[in-house]
Amino acid sequence: MRLQNKVALITGGAQGLGRAIALGMGREGAKVVVADLQVEKAKIVAGELEALGAAAIGVEVNVANETSVKKLAEQTFSRFGRVDILVNDAGVYLKSPVVSKSEEDWDKTINVNLGGNFLCARAFVPAMRKQKSGRIISLASSIAHTGASEFADYAASKAGIIGFVKALARELGPDGITVNAICPGSANTSMPRSHRSEDEVMARLRATPLGHVLEPEDIAGPILFLASDAAAYITGQAYNINCGTVMI
Amino acid sequence: MNPVALISGGGNGIGRAVAHRMAAAGMTVVVADYDHAAAEQVRGEVVDAGGKADALSVDVTVAREVKALVTDVAKRFGRVDVLANIAGGSFYTKRIEDFTWAEWKQVIDTNLKGAFLMCREVAPLMQQQKSGRILNTASNYGITGSAMRAPYSAAKAGIIAFTRSLALELAPDGIRVNTVAPGPTDTPRVMEKETPEERRQRWQAAIPLGRTGKPEDLAELYYFLTTPESAAITGQTFHCNGGLL
Numbered sequence: 001m002r003l004q005n006k007v008a009l010i011t012g013g014a015q016g017l018g019r020a021i022a023l024g025m026g027r028e029g030a031k032v033v034v035a036d037l038q039v040e041k042a043k044i045v046a047g048e049l050e051a052l053g054a055a056a057i058g059v060e061v062n063v064a065n066e067t068s069v070k071k072l073a074e075q076t077f078s079r080f081g082r083v084d085i086l087v088n089d090a091g092v093y094l095k096s097p098v099v100s101k102s103e104e105d106w107d108k109t110i111n112v113n114l115g116g117n118f119l120c121a122r123a124f125v126p127a128m129r130k131q132k133s134g135r136i137i138s139l140a141s142s143i144a145h146t147g148a149s150e151f152a153d154y155a156a157s158k159a160g161i162i163g164f165v166k167a168l169a170r171e172l173g174p175d176g177i178t179v180n181a182i183c184p185g186s187a188n189t190s191m192p193r194s195h196r197s198e199d200e201v202m203a204r205l206r207a208t209p210l211g212h213v214l215e216p217e218d219i220a221g222p223i224l225f226l227a228s229d230a231a232a233y234i235t236g237q238a239y240n241i242n243c244g245t246v247m248i
Numbered sequence: 249m250n251p252v253a254l255i256s257g258g259g260n261g262i263g264r265a266v267a268h269r270m271a272a273a274g275m276t277v278v279v280a281d282y283d284h285a286a287a288e289q290v291r292g293e294v295v296d297a298g299g300k301a302d303a304l305s306v307d308v309t310v311a312r313e314v315k316a317l318v319t320d321v322a323k324r325f326g327r328v329d330v331l332a333n334i335a336g337g338s339f340y341t342k343r344i345e346d347f348t349w350a351e352w353k354q355v356i357d358t359n360l361k362g363a364f365l366m367c368r369e370v371a372p373l374m375q376q377q378k379s380g381r382i383l384n385t386a387s388n389y390g391i392t393g394s395a396m397r398a399p400y401s402a403a404k405a406g407i408i409a410f411t412r413s414l415a416l417e418l419a420p421d422g423i424r425v426n427t428v429a430p431g432p433t434d435t436p437r438v439m440e441k442e443t444p445e446e447r448r449q450r451w452q453a454a455i456p457l458g459r460t461g462k463p464e465d466l467a468e469l470y471y472f473l474t475t476p477e478s479a480a481i482t483g484q485t486f487h488c489n490g491g492l493l
Contacts, residue, residue: 169491173456178491209419214480221477230472233465235457236491240484244419247412247483 001029002228007080009033009072011063011120012090014041016189017139020216021087024224026054030085033076035061037090055080063090063116064108073123082131085227086124088117088138091157095195098152106153113157117164125172134177135227138165140238142185142246158183162238169236178235180226185242187214209244250276250300252325253474254318256308256366257335259286261435262385264293265463266332269471271299275330278321280306282335308335308362309354318369330474331370332383333363337437338400352399359403360410367414367425375421381474382418384411386429386485388493404429408485415483424482426473431489433461456491 008025012018014036022034026049034049034056036042043058050056057079061072076083091113094105117138128134143151144158162181169179185208186192192201205213212218219241225231226239240246253270257263259281267277271294279294281287284305291303302324306317321328336359340351363384374380389397390404408427415425432438432451442450451460469488472478487493 170456173491174458176457178457209416210422210424210480210482211420212480218480221475221479222472222481225472225477230468233457233461233490234469234488236493237487239481239486241480243480244415244482247415 001027002224002230003085004029006030006084006227007033007076007082008085008087008227009035009076009083009124010087010089011035011061011116013087014038014045014058016191017184017187017216017219018087018089019045020220021089021223022056023048023052024217024220025085025227026052026056028224028228029054031055031080033072033080033083034058035072035090037062061090063088063119064111066119069116069119069123077127083124083127084131084133085135085137086120087223087227088120088136088161090116091139093151093154093191093194095150097150101153109153110157110160113154114160114164117161121168125177128172128177129175132176134172134175136165136168136172136177136179137223137226138179138181140165140181140183142183142240142242144183144238145246145248165238166236173235178226178231180235181238182219182223182226183238183240183242183246184219185214185245187216187219189216208242212243214241214243250274251329252276252278252321252327253330253332254278254280254321254328254370255332255334256280256306256362257333259283259290261437262430262433262463262466263332263334264290265467266334266470267294267301268297268299269464269467270330270332270474271297271301273471276300276302276325278325279303280317280335282307308333308366309357311365314362314365314369318366318373322373327377328370328373328380329377330381330383331366332385332470333366334385335362336385336403338397340399341396343396344398347399355399356403356406359400360406363407363410371414371418371423374418374423378422380418380423382414382423382425383470383473384425384427386427388429388431388487388489390429392493411485412483419482424473424478426478426481426483427485428466428469428473429485429487429489430466431455431461431487431492433463433466435463451492454492455489459490461488461490
């Protein structure tokens, strides 16, 4: 168990990739805060973690709301007293061409996907600095590199995360805190299904050089590695996990 | 039977740490090095630590030596699960006009052609197995370039593109190919050239984590890229440099 006695917080932890990350952290011995807008689902994942023998809580958060993120931090510190690993996975994926994209959609995508990284860093970095250790891992996307038609706001938010992570890695390195991004390709979760038919989704997921469908666990594994002591010297990176679809 | 890891440049520095890490995870390691005494030394260390190892000599720039090495490994073990191409080095720090053609070829061949020759011989075995992981070694200089290290930077940039191409070629056979790009790492070879204090002064301000790398830091990354946790990763470059780049 690589994460014994660590406290891990995952935003967007209630389903899909976030849930796989939360369960992976628990299996490695971490105490887990499952934070999500959908608090009932977050509590279900916390229950699954407890069934695995991991201490866990499900907490409501809107990562684009400063008051809400502050409340999440208060609940985290009152339950577990510290935070060692912050995984920024909360995000939205809204489809529309730039010319007809509403300002509301634009703001929501940028504020949740990118702004959530900022607000969570502000809420949890002071405790990591005091500990002189910490791991921040943010979910970017292959789309940060490739772009995606009708997802310009999403692409901008994910590329923004990479820039943010590199800057934050430089800021926090002297305190022994590493900050990295993961850029997954399209994975077998509900996200690609929000805008395509099931057949189309599966055909696209299979069409990779490795011929392997990218599952949430394929992305959770490298995140567990980055969270572990084995990755102590890795910071400021954006690692690609995409079955070979994008190489940059 | 244990998985078999063939490590070029396994006799020293990062290669040695990788040999130890793979052996600790239960792989049989073949330590291949130009310096046979160094390869033997690492073989002894691994065996003393309870691991399984063999030591073989190879000059990775010589096609027939590489062929003989891989033939020998195939004869002894029947398979290669992991190939880590770590043999390399910058050899010289000087201006482009001072490099001879022979020196250019030495740097390019050791760092880039060596990986080609090793992959050319090992890939068919992995294709038969329908599995395998290849790890090539680049450098931060392959991205940023480095004054006084033009051939080395060119070779390492070449490794990144070579790796991507090979990843696409071998993906249908379930073989993953990735690049590890170390930053400044405290290997015996570089530590001979400067004192720890000189090294600290040169790098501390530039590296957010405030220290140069240890071979063991890199070994963890090479090892991760051989595990099922990295099953969906191919054709990628993995920097490990404390945030330098």
